[in-house]
Amino acid sequence: MFEVQDxxxxxxxxxxxxxxxxxxxxxxxxxxxxxxxxxxxxLSFKGVVYMNSSGLREIIDLLKSTNKIKKxxxxxxxxxxxREMFTFTGLDKVFKIFDTQAQALG
Amino acid sequence: MSIEFAKFGDVLKIIVDQExxxxxxxxxxxxxxxxxxxxxxxxxxxxxFYIQSKALASLIAFKKNTMKIGAEFxxxxxxENIMQVLEMSNLTIYFTIDEDFSTxxxxxxxxxxxxxxxxxxxxxxxxxxxxxxYRENLYEIMKSDExxxxxxxxLTLGKAHDFASEDMIKECLNSxxxxxxxxxxxxxxxxxxxxxxEKIYTFLDCxxxxxxxxxxxxxxxxxxxxxxxxxxxxxxxxxxxxxxVTIQALTLINDQKAFELLCERLDKETDEGISAxxxxxxxxxxxxxxxxxxxxxxxxxxxxxxxxxxxxxAKIKAKDKVSEILSRVTDSDSWxxxxxx
Numbered sequence: 001m002f003e004v005q006d007x008x009x010x011x012x013x014x015x016x017x018x019x020x021x022x023x024x025x026x027x028x029x030x031x032x033x034x035x036x037x038x039x040x041x042x043l044s045f046k047g048v049v050y051m052n053s054s055g056l057r058e059i060i061d062l063l064k065s066t067n068k069i070k071k072x073x074x075x076x077x078x079x080x081x082x083r084e085m086f087t088f089t090g091l092d093k094v095f096k097i098f099d100t101q102a103q104a105l106g
Numbered sequence: 107m108s109i110e111f112a113k114f115g116d117v118l119k120i121i122v123d124q125e126x127x128x129x130x131x132x133x134x135x136x137x138x139x140x141x142x143x144x145x146x147x148x149x150x151x152x153x154x155f156y157i158q159s160k161a162l163a164s165l166i167a168f169k170k171n172t173m174k175i176g177a178e179f180x181x182x183x184x185x186e187n188i189m190q191v192l193e194m195s196n197l198t199i200y201f202t203i204d205e206d207f208s209t210x211x212x213x214x215x216x217x218x219x220x221x222x223x224x225x226x227x228x229x230x231x232x233x234x235x236x237x238x239x240y241r242e243n244l245y246e247i248m249k250s251d252e253x254x255x256x257x258x259x260x261l262t263l264g265k266a267h268d269f270a271s272e273d274m275i276k277e278c279l280n281s282x283x284x285x286x287x288x289x290x291x292x293x294x295x296x297x298x299x300x301x302x303x304e305k306i307y308t309f310l311d312c313x314x315x316x317x318x319x320x321x322x323x324x325x326x327x328x329x330x331x332x333x334x335x336x337x338x339x340x341x342x343x344x345x346x347x348x349x350x351v352t353i354q355a356l357t358l359i360n361d362q363k364a365f366e367l368l369c370e371r372l373d374k375e376t377d378e379g380i381s382a383x384x385x386x387x388x389x390x391x392x393x394x395x396x397x398x399x400x401x402x403x404x405x406x407x408x409x410x411x412x413x414x415x416x417x418x419x420a421k422i423k424a425k426d427k428v429s430e431i432l433s434r435v436t437d438s439d440s441w442x443x444x445x446x447x
Contacts, residue, residue: 018392020360049422050392052360053326060296064267081390081421088354089323090292093226094265 002027007105010040016047024058031062035071042104046077051085063095072096076104109134114208116145118177120168121209124154128161135167139174147172150209152183157191169201182206207231212243219258229258233265241268248274257285264293272297279305288320295324303328310340315347322351326358334363341371349380357387365391369399378408385411389418396422401430 001023003014011034015027034041066073076098078086086092098104108126111134112119118141120134138147149168151157165181172179180202184192192198207215207228218228232240247259248271260278263271278290279302291309294302306328309321322340325333337359340352356364365388372384385403388396400422403415 050360050390053329053358056327056358057298060298067267079421081386084354085358088319088358089295089327090320091296093229093261094296 002030004034007042009038010042010105011038012042012044012101012105014044014047018050019048019055019059020050020052021054021058024055028058028062028065031073032065032069035066035069038071040072040074041066042074042076042101044077044101044104045075045079045082048079048082051082056085056089056091060091060094074098074104076101111137112209113144116143118144118147119150119206119209120147121150121152122154124156128158128164131161131164132167135164135171138168138171141175141177144175144177146178146180148180148182148206150182150206151185151188152209152214155185155187157188159191159195162191162195162197165197165201178202180204180206183209208235212239215240216243216247216255216259219255225254225258229262229265232262236266236268241270244268245271245274248278251283253283253285256281256283257289260286260289260293264289264296267297269297272299276302276305284314284317288317291317291320291324295327298328300328300330303333307336310337311343311348318348319351319354322355323358326355329359331361331363334359334361334367338363338367341367346377346380349377350383353380353383353387357390360391362393365393372399372403378410381406381408382410382414385414385418389414389421 001016003016005012005014013027013031013034017023019027031041031043063073074096075086077100078097083092083097086095086097096104108123109130110121110123112121118138122131122134138144141147147168149165169179182204183206184203189198189203192201192203205224205227207218210218212232215228215232218224232244241263244259244263247255248263250256256278260275263275272294275290275293275297276299278286279294281287281290287309291302291306294306303325306321306324309317310325312318312321322337325337334356337352337355340348341356343349343352353368356368368384368387368391372381372388375381375384381403385400388399397419400415400418403411404419406412406415
């Protein structure tokens with residue numbers, strides 16, 4: 001459900017398909033493992049068509065764990081519908097969200 | 107001392123007081139040449155509210171001397187008055203100007219919650235750098251009744267995942283101040299505090315649109331298998347904005363029940379704006395039958411609905427429906443043809 005690419009000292013993860021309780025939990029586990037070898041992960045939502053509240057809860061939990069270990073998590077390339085879910089729930093204030101991959105990678 | 111030097115690693119911070127005499131500024135600029143192991147010099151003007159034109163020469167000297175020791179020079183926390191002077195002297199292109207909240211005392215920093223331009227950035231800064239001092243300061247604000255400070259304090263504690271403040275934030279659901287209730291509902295949703303869900307439900311049909319929207323969003327975040335059904339009752343509400351936030355919440359819940367409720371409502375809905383929202387919402391479900399519903403909506407009498415259906419079909423890449431969509435291209439209604447294309 002996702003591919004990882006190295007971009008300098010950061011890693012970019014291309015998430016695909018649906019983010020729900022199961023895939024979100026798997027994604028969270030894998031991203032936290034990635035933090036063993038990098039300080040910053042960018043999650044690209046370009047390939048995400050569907051997401052539900054359970055998936056969103058897993059992404060919140062991922063951010064919580066990321067902050068606890070003092071690493072950086074950034075999100076980018078969301079479709080209008082997915083971005084709307086973050087805005088609707090106020091989570092656009094909590095996550096670092098960028099329009100493009102280039103902006104997220106700084 | 108009206109000019110204070112502080113070193114943090116390879117960053118030299120120079121904090122200037124409003125009353126700093128010109129001579130002292132000149133001396134401070136010269137003293138940079140004696141510094142070693144400095145990669146960045148940050149001249150902090152947080153305590154300065156105006157600047158005399160003769161002091162501009164000192165600012166230039168600061169930059170020149172910083173460049174001589176091979177470091178980067180930045181002017182931080184420039185107020186509007188000084189910014190105007192720098193603009194009038196065409197110096198804004200000469201200096202790098204940024205905001206550096208790390209030199210502010212916590213009580214000074216939270217005062218910035220009153221500044222619309224800075225409040226969100228300050229809140230992010232505190233959340234990212236949360237420590238006991240900031241926490242105590244925010245907890246103090248939580249005991250106050252100042253709406254703006256309290257609103258940002260709650261959001262900041264939420265962004266910092268400060269679960270120790272959960273009970274205090276829950277209390278804010280009983281506040282008379284809508285802004286405070288709104289922040290509390292948002293944060294309790296982020297925290298996954300399902301205990302507050304029933305209380306949040308009470309705001310779903312209140313008079314304030316802002317609160318209704320946040321209530322629906324937080325319920326969706328806190329939802330279990332029973333919530334789609336409960337929220338679904340709001341789909342028949344007379345108020346179009348209540349219906350819209352309910353649709354958004356059901357889209358976020360995204361379970362079988364939510365799907366059924368949205369499809370049922372689409373069959374009965376007469377408001378074309380709501381119908382379009384329903385079509386858009388249905389296209390966000392990964393369920394069998396979605397493409398059929400969208401193809402049917404492509405023939406709707408409402409342009410808004412047809413547009414939403416076309417967008418939905420493109421979004422879900424309904425390749426199995428290409429022949430049906432193509433057959434609509436030559437529809438007698440040119441708008442149906444337009445959206446099919």
